[in-house]
Amino acid sequence: MSLTNASPSEAAKAAKGASHVLATLSASARNDALTAIHSGLAAARDDILAANACDLELARKAASTGDLSQSLVARLDLGKKGKWEDMLKGILDVRELEDPVGKVTLRTKLDDGLELERVTCPIGVLLIIFEARPEVIANIASLAVKSGNSAILKGGKESTESFIAISKVISEALTKTQVPNGAIQLVTTRDVIPQLLDLDRYIDLVIPRGGNELVRYIKSSTKIPVLGHADGLCSIYLEQSADPKMAAEVIVDSKTSYPAACNSLETLLIQESALQALLPTAAEALIAKGVTLRCDPKSKVALEANLPADMAKMLVDATDVDFDTEFLSLDLAIKTISGVEEAISHINTHGSHHTDVVLSSSQDLAEQFMTSVDSAGVYWNASTRFADGMRYGFGTEVGISTNKIHSRGPVGLEGLMIYKYKIRGCGQVTASYGEGEEARSYKHERLL
Known part of the structure; x- marks a missing residue:
């Protein structure tokens, strides 16, 4: 250097x-x-x-x-x-x-004595x-x-x-x-x-x-x-069948372990049928960690009815812009939704295609969420903070990509490689191949 x-x-x-x-x-x-x-x-x-x-x-x-x-x-x-x-x-x-x-990632026998390789x-x-x-x-x-x-x-x-x-x-x-x-x-x-x-x-x-x-x-x-990525607007969808204790722990870790990180939680989507059973436990744990909750009307009503009075006074009314904001601080926007389809739609519309999570006990619902959400990382019952090259086993990372081509997610060694094609022959020319009695035909036999 x-x-x-x-x-x-x-x-x-x-x-x-x-x-x-x-x-x-x-x-x-x-x-x-x-x-x-x-x-x-x-x-x-x-x-x-x-x-x-x-x-x-x-x-x-x-x-x-x-x-x-x-x-x-x-x-x-x-x-x-x-x-x-x-x-x-x-x-x-x-x-x-x-x-x-x-590393050889492809080897093809084009013809006798004519081999193609793709090498990193x-x-x-x-x-x-x-x-x-x-x-x-x-x-x-x-x-x-x-x-x-x-x-x-x-x-x-x-x-x-x-x-x-x-x-x-x-x-x-x-x-x-x-x-x-x-x-x-x-x-x-x-x-x-x-x-x-x-x-x-x-x-x-x-x-x-x-x-x-x-x-x-x-x-x-x-x-x-x-x-790279311009925003890290990560969301969690809290579905009605999620275990309350597990959900609270994942949400708190996602938001508070390092709020300034791009893989920190910024929006919590809560299923309306889970407002009473699941949200208060998570909200109380978040407030105890110093998080300001920016609530939509339905979530605010539910929390005011279920939180201690001193905590309920700390709730803030959410604005539309909060659901498009990467806070990078101890702030969290909470939005009430009807179900997984609305969660998927919200994330694909308002998210940054970084890392998004579903908390649920339903494998089928979780697989639907992970298949449909268009993000570099989609998790089931795990913190958004796992979006990291070291945690993925990449050693470290040069950054996290939300690109649609080349490398996506935490970019380690593999994302810094491309490839070239090598051909080893013995004098072959393309004019020898084609139609006719004297022409040769390609074999295209996969060797690797």
Whole structure:
């Protein structure tokens, strides 16, 4: 890795050249680089967290004046809730995964002595543009090296000290490996995102990691393919047959374990016939955790009749916009619906195609929900917070995609690979194949 203030085009050219070398390195050489990155970061823990503390101090001041959102401050904190430990573990998890490069996924005998193969290969050069989240550097560097991709990283000014501290450690670690210096670059030049987004000749994929505004800007400003999601508007449908205790635990975890995350619960859809039996238990647990419940009229009436008076006073009337809002805070919109068909319709209309859940004891109903909801993740009786590369066993992730092509959901190594076709022959030409007595016919025998 190098910290570079080179022009965007120079950085991209260097990354493209390095990608050709990195793609040819052996799996052991790439794994050795991950070991070096992990060791370097572990040894520099105190220095990196000190740099992160400086960023946090400035970010909290900015948040106090309204210049920065509280959700972004939460994402910036590298020492929060085991984030540091998860970052280091993710590097080792990626190292232990099966090598994704050069896997044969199809082999066909076209004719005697003429074989076709489809083989996995790296995408090439990734551009990652991100806000806060200093752990992104380690995540991306690990996944890029393992998958044989070069990466250019451009971070937000709110976490400059953290980025630089982490990058210096990774850069020093990679000098002791076979990974080319230009393969992973942190661009430090200010105001270069528009120029980077114009470099479709050298950059193959853009991955935005940040808020709605950043992602939408990137998607509208480049010809380079973009992998990511603009919103994380996740919903849970609470159906009448769900177990009350289980439902409350799943809902509370989905909303409160990390409210600023894109896989946090934002809308609770409650079946009208379950208002009295199921909603009060979940609502009481949520309020106890500090959640503000934004209720539609029917859910508010049910809760006012069943909650303690001090809790009932805390309920807020929902507005239409609440059901299209990614709060990223301890706020939850509650809407009463008739049944699963309305739940599916609401999610497909108002959701962001990220992660949605049904809580029910009916397998048939759950399968209907999971088949019909058009989201990257659809779960039955499980927290939305499972939408995560590490929890999926991907080691870590470069982000979560709601795209309809290529990769969807948490994107790990597999999502950073494409493929090429290889043919091995012995002088065959297409003119030999066709109609007629002398023409040859294709055999098209699947060998793999």
